[in-house]
Amino acid sequence: MSPGEGGGGAAVNFRKRSKRRSNNAAGATKDQPQNHEDSCYYQSSSSSSSSASNYESKKKRIRKKKGKGNNNNVRGSSKRFELMSYWELPEYMKDNEFILNYYRADWPVLEALFSVFRWHNETLNVWTHLIGFVLFVGLTMANLWEVPQVADLLGFFNRSTFSAAANVSHNFSAETTNFVHDLKQITSQEMNNIASPGDRLSVALWPFYVFLAGSMFCLLSSSICHLFSCHSHPLNVLLLRIDYAGITTMIITSFFPPIYYIFQCDPRWQFIYLGGITLMGICTIITLFSPKLSSSKFRTFRALLFASLGLFGIVPAVHASVVNWGNPKRDITLVYEVAMALFYLTGTGFYITRIPERWRPGCFDLAGHSHQIFHVLVVMGALAHYAAILVMLDWRSTLGCDINITL
Template identity: 30%
Template sequence: MPGLQRRPVASAVLSQTETNVTVRQEDNKIDYSSVKTTKKLLYTWNEIPDWQKDNELILGSYVRETNSIKECCRSLFYLHNESVNIYTHFLPSMCFLLTFLFDTFVIPTYETTTWIDYMVIDIFFLGAFCCLILSSTFHCFKCHSHKVAIFGNKLDYLGIIVLIVSSMTSILYYGFYDNGKLFYSFNLITLIFGVACAVVSLDETFRTREWRSYRAGLFVAFGLSAILPVMAGIVHYGFRETCTRIQLKWVSLEGFLYIFGAFLYGARFPERVAPGKFDVWGHSHQLFHVLVVIAALCHLTALLESYKIVHIYLRLEASPRM
């Protein structure tokens, strides 16, 4: 009709690819006070940037590059393909930290126990905590950006090295408690390997493709170096006493779990047989994480048993002989 003007629409619904927005439009003014946005949280392999692509057998449930610490922390509260990796190391790391802080409730006390015993065992507690917390932190923040992921990966490797060094130092102390020469010799070898592995893990020069085989060889040599003190112990004390001193059955199980976990991780099993079926639960990296924690508990069992046996020996030596 003449003179009748069209009034503005009272409300309108706007939609975007990843956002549902409801706004009110009155007198040509938009009120955003009731705007609610929903953001896509998980992405598929084809939707993430190339730098995030590591395992093509994990097809979905990725947290895409966030460039935000807040968004990385937010990912702790919903399920994605790194959730299990984060929590299988974060929760045990807190347990190791608590055992360090309240070690008097964990470490049994004998008449011959000294502060050195607490220090040696606490070295392992701190090493395990360091390894697990750096690993969980890396898996939480690796989705931030390529730069952060590289830095986190370096710290992840450093944590592994710290765990190996602290584990070997602690068990060597009780294995050679009465032979300082052997203890200091093998501990020095352990420290040299540890420093060398840390350098090749952190220095950009040694992280290039050309140095990959050398890095791998150095880590293998580091692992095999654990055989040397065992052989020396067998020569010096005999097989049976060496097994008792370092609790070889537990130490051997520990080594097997580390190697088996690394094998699963390298073989990408079980996701290799069913791509996409293990995206959130049960893929190789998660299994590796679980086996690392079990291996650390095996070492703790061996360490506490060796500690007990040494103090039994010390008590027998101190007792008067008829």
């Protein structure tokens, strides 16, 4: 081959290579997101893929630092406690593949504790239930100290107030008077057992405080679980079990006040319903203590198990409606209880379906994802149930047993 031919061939090859580069560049441009809806996914996936490629080298550097025994350097290293992507997580922490970034993993307990004041994808999960816990502590204290203005926090929903020792409002007194007048068919012996509108009967408050204690335990255990489950695999499993026990305890204790007060004049039904829900709850806790059932694969099973516990309440609810058919406060109580059921069931739906992060992965990593919505709805459901119990207490402390038509 002559020098001239060789030079011409090199020029042709150079032009071909240039053309291939331009085609590749065009293809890369074509792959970029074309609208805002895809931007969350592309930004998250690009940053996550690059960080995933460096994951092993990061782990080696961290192990090397640990091997030197210089704890101060490890603690002071900002890289050691950086937030990471879903692909960098240990397998035991991979629960929701639609939340792509801002994870914590293998953090010391002290760092995990102080992360309550940092932004990560568990921050709002911690605070939604932590605020709910503080709220229920305040309500408990207000009722123990008999501060009706604080105890009746839900007065904007209904004007009826809770107080076993407070005076009955004028409206409720009028309603009670009309109700007693309508019961003129009741025998004189039964009428003697009905308290007059101005009198207050002694009512046991322990079922009410059982519900408040169960709610506080659930909300606090949930906050602790979301805050410290990033520490290690053994602690993660332990806290998840406590969290499931807290949810079950809240469901069980929610049954105590309505069943106790509605069936106070018929202890047989108290025993049947409270014994049944308690036994179901204990079996649920034992079942969920299995490490296998704590994995994300059984997420739907856990949600259905909790939902079945709640749906058990349909039977005593129908029974209570018949027993209290003439109760003037029946409709108000039912409205609150239906609201509670809707809040809980809607929250469970978000928990199972993982909406909205399923629709736009990466866009709801910090705020607005399904578990945060679930937490808010749980607190709202507990408050609705609290309001229903206030009405039951006010009614039971005003009227005697024999106005009930027991089955």
